[in-house]
Amino acid sequence: MKIDSKDLLNSILESLDHLNYIPLDEIPNIDLYMDQVTTFMEKGLSPTKRYEEDKILTKTMINNYAKNNLLPPPLKKKYSREHMIVLIFIYYFKNILSIRDIEQLLQPLTEKHFHTDAPLQIDQIYQEVCELEKMQIPDLKEELQKIYQKSEESFSDAPDEYREDLKTFSFICSLSFDIYLKKMIVERLLDDLSDSTSK
Template sequence: MTTLDKIIETFTQQIKFSGIIEIEDIPNIDLYMDQVTTFMDKALEQYKRYEEDKILTKTMINNYTKAKIFPAPVKKKYSRTHIMLLIMIYHLKSVLSIRDIGILFQPVLSVKSIEEQEELIRNLYEGFTKLQLTTRQFMQSSAEGIKDTTTPAKDILEEYKDEKIKKILLVLLLAIRANAEKQLAERVLDLYF
């Protein structure tokens, strides 16, 4: 097996097991900060490059709240909606600045009605997971040299009528792809250098 074959095999295996956290996998009860960080560490563990890496810390979450890119907890508890936002923020933070993430989520977080805000975040998150899946399938097909048969991202974006949701999902798609490429580069570096 050549070096390139090993890289492709390693990458293909990583893609197969990269976690996509569906809404149903997120606790439907409010969590305290320690429970949130524990959930995030377990749910996003496969994204760690090194064992000692932290997914999200209390300080990060507090900074996101202070920067107004993340709503404050209610009575020190975080809802399923908070967790959805944190997962998307986690995937964005290695690509965009905190300021840019704030600009991206501003149209959603500025909605006055909590119910409407939660519905928008849920719609965004559903689109986000669909885009993660199609990106994962595309990258796996590419690595294996198979003709791509995935649902094009454009089709997923077209499912949404709200233009602001489409625009946010486009940025999320680009971040998902950038993160996948970054992780592949890190894996190759760690494996061969």
């Protein structure tokens, strides 16, 4: 049985209403060992997994992030709340950015706001960024509906037997193009950031 694309869109839009980040007050404010960190991340970020067998963050990944300067090293093999927040950022960024780009993006954050006496600490930055992202969801839903509507109007001359697949293909292409453009913008911002810090 073929899935109705309108039903699929409604399901996606409804899921956006339940999209959430790990609330700051749920991130432990005590230092944790590696096993505790991976357990916490698995529990907190499991709703973002596409497949049940997918791993959120493994010990190897976390060790590599520390070796590659994405994550400040643990203190006496323990990870602080600030480490957990940086790991959450890494988890989301790694789906769209290279390791080098993530390092460049996070370096000023960890240098200036990680266990320092800066006026803004990493937990405050995390809270503000998450609230800002949550506020974007209504606009995102509206944008998705517009893209869907345009794709529904595409391939109007195609034979009925091909049209549904072509409309779905058109919808996916439009969404992918949007992601591609935004990724290019992010990379350009990172390049400009690199240029300004190297001067």
